[in-house]
Amino acid sequence: MAAEDSRSVEAVGELCRLALVASRLGCRVQLLDVDAGLHDLIVLAGVGDLLLDDEAEVRDLP
Amino acid sequence: MTPVTATDSALTVEQLDKHRRELTGFCYRMLGSGSEADDAVQETMVKAWNAADRFEGRSSVRTWLFRIASNVCIDMNRSPQRRARPVDLGPARTPDAAHLVDVLPEDRWVTPVADEAVLDLDGDPAQVAAARDTIRLAFISALQRLPARQRAALILCEVLDWPVRDVAELLDTSVPAINSALQRARTAMAEAPPTKAMEPLTAQQAELLSRYLAAFERYDMGALAKLLHDDVIQTMPPFAMWLQGRDDLITWYVGPGAECEGSRLLATSANGCPAFAQYRVDPEGGFKPWALQVLELDGDRIIGVHAFLDTNESFERFGLPAHLPAS
Numbered sequence: 001m002a003a004e005d006s007r008s009v010e011a012v013g014e015l016c017r018l019a020l021v022a023s024r025l026g027c028r029v030q031l032l033d034v035d036a037g038l039h040d041l042i043v044l045a046g047v048g049d050l051l052l053d054d055e056a057e058v059r060d061l062p
Numbered sequence: 063m064t065p066v067t068a069t070d071s072a073l074t075v076e077q078l079d080k081h082r083r084e085l086t087g088f089c090y091r092m093l094g095s096g097s098e099a100d101d102a103v104q105e106t107m108v109k110a111w112n113a114a115d116r117f118e119g120r121s122s123v124r125t126w127l128f129r130i131a132s133n134v135c136i137d138m139n140r141s142p143q144r145r146a147r148p149v150d151l152g153p154a155r156t157p158d159a160a161h162l163v164d165v166l167p168e169d170r171w172v173t174p175v176a177d178e179a180v181l182d183l184d185g186d187p188a189q190v191a192a193a194r195d196t197i198r199l200a201f202i203s204a205l206q207r208l209p210a211r212q213r214a215a216l217i218l219c220e221v222l223d224w225p226v227r228d229v230a231e232l233l234d235t236s237v238p239a240i241n242s243a244l245q246r247a248r249t250a251m252a253e254a255p256p257t258k259a260m261e262p263l264t265a266q267q268a269e270l271l272s273r274y275l276a277a278f279e280r281y282d283m284g285a286l287a288k289l290l291h292d293d294v295i296q297t298m299p300p301f302a303m304w305l306q307g308r309d310d311l312i313t314w315y316v317g318p319g320a321e322c323e324g325s326r327l328l329a330t331s332a333n334g335c336p337a338f339a340q341y342r343v344d345p346e347g348g349f350k351p352w353a354l355q356v357l358e359l360d361g362d363r364i365i366g367v368h369a370f371l372d373t374n375e376s377f378e379r380f381g382l383p384a385h386l387p388a389s
Contacts, residue, residue: 013108020104024097026374040075044107046082046100 012038016045023050073114073123078107081127084222087180088128091196091217092135094145094206096175096379102138106131121231129232132214139210145172147203147368148297154306159318161303171299172203174332174356174370176380181334191262194334196221199356199368202333204254208247215240216247263336267359271329271336274357274364278338281323283312291363298353298369311367325352326386332356339382340369349386351377 015031023029030052031042042048085106090099109130110117117126148171155161177183181193195201205213211233218224218232219240230240263271270289277285290308297304305311315322326349327338337356341349351373358366370376377384 009108009112013105013112016108017101017104020100024375024378026378041108041111044075044078044111046104046107 009041012041013045016042016047019047019050020045023047072117073110077123078110078114078127081124082107083180083182084124085127085131086175087193087197088217088222089131089135090175090180091202091205091221092132092210092213093138094172094202095169096173096179097375098138099175099180100379102131102134105134109134125228125232128218132218132232136210136214141169143167143170144206145170145203146206147172147199148299148302148304149295150203151302154295154310155303157305157310157314157317162301162318164302166300166302168300168372168375172199172206173299173372174199174337174354174368174376177331177334179379187262193221197334199333199335200254204251207254208250211235212243212247212250215243216251219244263359266362267336270359270362270364271357275327275329275338278322278327278340279325281315281325283316286315287312289364291360291365294363294365294367296367296369298371300372322352325349326389327355328382328386330354330380330382332380335359339377339380341386344385348388351382351384354380354382 019029019031029047029050031047031050032052034042034051039048039051042051082103085103086099089102089106090096093099093102106127110127113130117123121129148166151166151170175197177194177197180197181190183190185193205217208216214233215229218229219226224232226237226240226244230237233240273285274289276282277289287308290311292308293306294308294311295304295306296311296314305314322340322342324343326341328341330337330339332354333356335356335358337354339351340353340355342352344350353369353371353373354376356366356368356370357364358368376382
């Protein structure tokens with residue numbers, strides 16, 4: 001894996017960490033427009049349920 | 063950002079994710095906090111994914127993940143403060159609201175964990191019962207008194223039944239060093255106050271829980287008192303104060319705790335024990351989360367009520383409703 005890829009993984013990991021903390025604090029969190037190649041990593045990071053495939057649903061968010 | 067695809071990795075999500083529950087159990091025993099355990103597992107998984115192309119298969123994926131998780135947990139344990147139960151931190155108090163001024167910092171008390179998050183409840187009943195004892199609040203609190211590497215060695219060898227040789231390799235040390243660490247850890251654990259092993263619930267205890275639910279929801283102090291052991295204790299983290307004795311608990315319920323009248327309870331399980339999610343009456347309608355009550359039983363009496371009041375921390379992790387409608 002290239003160094004740049006490694007940094008990308010770390011960045012996504014940090015994003016997932018923030019998403020977990022925010023959802024724990026009662027915030028409604030959705031991860032939008034995520035490259036399909038990152039879905040596995042997001043699932044592994046325990047926040048796969050925050051992925052939103054259908055952007056149209058964004059309009060429904062409060 | 064360069065896209066990272068699954069094909070970059072030599073390991074599949076399934077190969078890593080199937081260890082999540084066991085890893086969560088390990089991290090919870092290491093850290094004494096359900097949310098910190100989730101954080102540690104998340105970091106472990108991200109690190110594993112990041113290094114997956116360098117995984118050479120010289121150990122199993124499971125061993126490799128536990129190696130990463132051990133390091134993550136040991137790093138998270140740098141703080142000199144250790145989590146504990148309020149009963150480990152000071153004497154029982156009188157049932158007086160004045161004692162509520164002493165609030166523990168959020169990293170100071172052991173937080174609960176859902177059984178299903180850390181145990182394979184479909185496994186052999188005897189093994190499940192034994193595993194439940196290793197997530198009891200008293201055991202988790204006693205573990206936190208050990209230095210982190212001793213704690214890891216004890217959990218891996220004596221809870222998860224790993225061979226000493228494998229644990230030595232995982233912790234980058236020798237077999238004699240692990241044996242020495244285990245000896246010290248066992249001595250320290252033996253000094254912890256004894257606790258009664260939790261047997262599978264009997265029909266009588268299932269009935270006891272039904273009666274507790276009914277008595278608490280009716281706020282019938284006479285019925286409730288009959289279910290409590292003479293020396294029952296009640297803790298209420300994050301408050302440092304705790305109560306001991308049936309009379310003091312009842313005095314609390316009709317005094318500072320009187321706003322619990324009208325509550326609704328939902329049955330769940332936590333830390334190998336029966337538990338109830340308590341919802342108080344919401345003035346705006348319905349019921350709002352108030353506490354996660356973890357009950358300890360001995361025979362046909364309740365000997366412990368651990369009411370975790372930080373519902374923001376626990377209800378979401380337990381998958382409990384954020385609000386109950388008016389019934």
